[in-house]
Amino acid sequence: MIRSVVIVGGGTAGWMTASYLKAAFGERVDVTLVESAQVSRIGVGEATFSTLRHFFDYLGLDEAEWLPKCAGGYKLGIRFENWSAPGEYFYHPFERLRVVDGFSLADWWLRLGDRNRPFDRECFVTTALCEAKRSPRMMDGSLFVAGLDGSLGRSTLAEQRAQFPYAYHFDADAVARFLADYAVERGVRHVIDNVAHIGQDERGWISHVRTEAHGDLTGDLFVDCTGFRGLLINQTLGGEFISFQDVLPNNRAVALRVPRDEVTEMNPYTTAAAASAGWIWTIPLFRRNGNGYVYSDEFITPEQAERELREAVAPGRDDLPANHIRMRIGRNQESWINNCVAVGLSSAFVEPLESTGIFFIQHAIEQLVKYFPDERWDPTLRREWNRRVAHAVDGVKEFLVLHYRSARREDTPYWKEAKVRTMPDALAARLELAGSVLLDEETVYPHFHGFEPYSWNTMNLGLGNVPAAPRPALEHIDPAAARAEFARVRADAAAMVAALPSCYEYLAAING
Numbered sequence: 143m144i145r146s147v148v149i150v151g152g153g154t155a156g157w158m159t160a161s162y163l164k165a166a167f168g169e170r171v172d173v174t175l176v177e178s179a180q181v182s183r184i185g186v187g188e189a190t191f192s193t194l195r196h197f198f199d200y201l202g203l204d205e206a207e208w209l210p211k212c213a214g215g216y217k218l219g220i221r222f223e224n225w226s227a228p229g230e231y232f233y234h235p236f237e238r239l240r241v242v243d244g245f246s247l248a249d250w251w252l253r254l255g256d257r258n259r260p261f262d263r264e265c266f267v268t269t270a271l272c273e274a275k276r277s278p279r280m281m282d283g284s285l286f287v288a289g290l291d292g293s294l295g296r297s298t299l300a301e302q303r304a305q306f307p308y309a310y311h312f313d314a315d316a317v318a319r320f321l322a323d324y325a326v327e328r329g330v331r332h333v334i335d336n337v338a339h340i341g342q343d344e345r346g347w348i349s350h351v352r353t354e355a356h357g358d359l360t361g362d363l364f365v366d367c368t369g370f371r372g373l374l375i376n377q378t379l380g381g382e383f384i385s386f387q388d389v390l391p392n393n394r395a396v397a398l399r400v401p402r403d404e405v406t407e408m409n410p411y412t413t414a415a416a417a418s419a420g421w422i423w424t425i426p427l428f429r430r431n432g433n434g435y436v437y438s439d440e441f442i443t444p445e446q447a448e449r450e451l452r453e454a455v456a457p458g459r460d461d462l463p464a465n466h467i468r469m470r471i472g473r474n475q476e477s478w479i480n481n482c483v484a485v486g487l488s489s490a491f492v493e494p495l496e497s498t499g500i501f502f503i504q505h506a507i508e509q510l511v512k513y514f515p516d517e518r519w520d521p522t523l524r525r526e527w528n529r530r531v532a533h534a535v536d537g538v539k540e541f542l543v544l545h546y547r548s549a550r551r552e553d554t555p556y557w558k559e560a561k562v563r564t565m566p567d568a569l570a571a572r573l574e575l576a577g578s579v580l581l582d583e584e585t586v587y588p589h590f591h592g593f594e595p596y597s598w599n600t601m602n603l604g605l606g607n608v609p610a611a612p613r614p615a616l617e618h619i620d621p622a623a624a625r626a627e628f629a630r631v632r633a634d635a636a637a638m639v640a641a642l643p644s645c646y647e648y649l650a651a652i653n654g
């Protein structure tokens with residue numbers, strides 16, 4: 143039986159893993175987490191994915207309890223600005239497309255819609271809430287979508303049947319601290335120390351981690367949460383890292399924390415605004431914005447990036463310190479080797495677009511619980527975990543490459559290059575198909591990676607990669623039901639906007 147787990151690293155990955163293992167296995171498994179006081183956390187990672195509610199529900203944590211402690215806010219989707227032309231924008235919301243007579247509303251929009259009106263505001267309700275900066279919850283705490291509220295209990299990503307309508311923005315450091323308290327209260331041993339050496343037995347399996355002041359920490363299973371350095375998985379076990387740089391060139395970021403002057407208003411969405419050599423994020427937290435420029439240093443220097451970021455989001459605020467970050471883009475060939483599992487940045491990262499870093503952590507931990515080994519160390523469990531983790535990352539990689547390939551913008555060397563850079567063959571085939579028809583379950587990346595066909599279609603349509611013509615079949619179907627559905631979307635949106643409080647108003651209330 144595997145009785146003890148040692149986690150190295152106390153960033154979001156380390157503390158999410160520690161708290162989840164405690165929630166799953168309680169006292170049956172001892173968990174020790176060691177983190178260095180000298181090596182700081184990455185300190186960004188503030189926008190999330192709608193599936194994160196499963197994680198907190200699994201831990202038995204109520205949103206009203208943890209969200210205010212983490213400077214949190216709501217994210218109804220991502221607003222993409224300037225990806226095709228200056229001033230243009232669209233939303234990628236957490237909302238599935240409605241279906242009429244077997245065809246999605248996006249199909250019907252291609253047939254019936256006013257091409258001068260953005261498709262996202264015709265087909266989704268959530269986009270109206272974004273425009274009106276509404277909270278997804280009424281002042282009494284109820285959700286704007288019926289039937290999705292209430293705790294999901296110990297459910298996992300696999301149980302996500304309906305699309306939950308929002309994710310969170312939060313201070314990632316505060317979340318790590320909050321989860322540390324949760325985990326320690328439930329028995330996780332917390333060691334603050336530097337790991338100076340990793341001990342291995344004659345087979346090459348990890349036997350212990352040697353700390354500077356607390357001696358050797360031994361365990362059965364070791365979890366590498368040491369961030370981009372991959373201290374156990376790469377540096378010690380020699381795990382191969384597959385770079386995605388050939389298709390996703392952004393390898394650096396510069397981040398700023400910007401106090402908000404206007405404190406009575408808050409966007410309930412992340413903004414991703416295309417810039418000269420990448421894109422700039424704006425993540426509204428309760429009292430400040432997190433901003434950052436993700437770029438490729440093949441095209442601009444860190445100094446140029448910092449200047450462009452400051453001009454865009456904090457003009458005149460040269461006092462705000464900038465955090466320059468080098469990113470390792472790609473994934474390990476195998477993130478589970480012998481008795482070591484890597485979770486977080488030590489495992490994989492595909493750049494922050496679409497906010498998938500924390501989602502990958504959640505997915506990897508859930509799968510770890512499902513494929514948890516015993517003393518036989520059945521290699522099939524390890525292989526299956528590796529396969530699933532790799533698929534999730536590879537699917538997101540494809541989806542992100544689509545963003546750059548489908549964007550119409552071509553005004554700088556960076557954006558020109560984005561159109562001719564190599565791309566995965568499977569994606570090339572998918573994009574060719576998308577030039578004629580919208581994608582569906584059969585034609586998007588075929589393994590679980592968090593994104594459904596509606597997301598792939600929303601990005602293609604929003605970025606301007608629109609099928610040349612509507613589906614011919616729709617010529618033969620009475621459009622009355624589709625027209626009625628478009629009218630319902632408009633009516634539902636108007637009713638929600640009228641009924642819901644502003645995002646700021648609601649959060650101010652739960653923040654006391």
Ligand SMILES: Cc1cc2nc3c(=O)[nH]c(=O)nc-3n(C[C@H](O)[C@H](O)[C@H](O)COP(=O)(O)OP(=O)(O)OC[C@H]3O[C@@H](n4cnc5c(N)ncnc54)[C@H](O)[C@@H]3O)c2cc1C
Pocket residue numbers: 150151152153154155156176177178179180181182183184185186187188189190314335336337338367368369370371373395434467469485486487488494497498499500501503
């Ligand atoms: C620019 C950028 C933007 C991002 N934006 C998002 C986003 O919007 N949404 C999202 O979901 N994700 C985002 N991410 C990803 C997200 O930040 C990470 O997935 C998440 O923070 C997890 O990081 P981590 O815990 O793996 O690593 P880290 O935060 O780097 O933590 C590493 C830990 O290892 C410890 N450590 C290292 N060496 C030693 C040692 N020798 N001894 C002891 N301890 C050691 C450190 O002390 C630290 O506690 C972003 C990442 C980057 C780079």
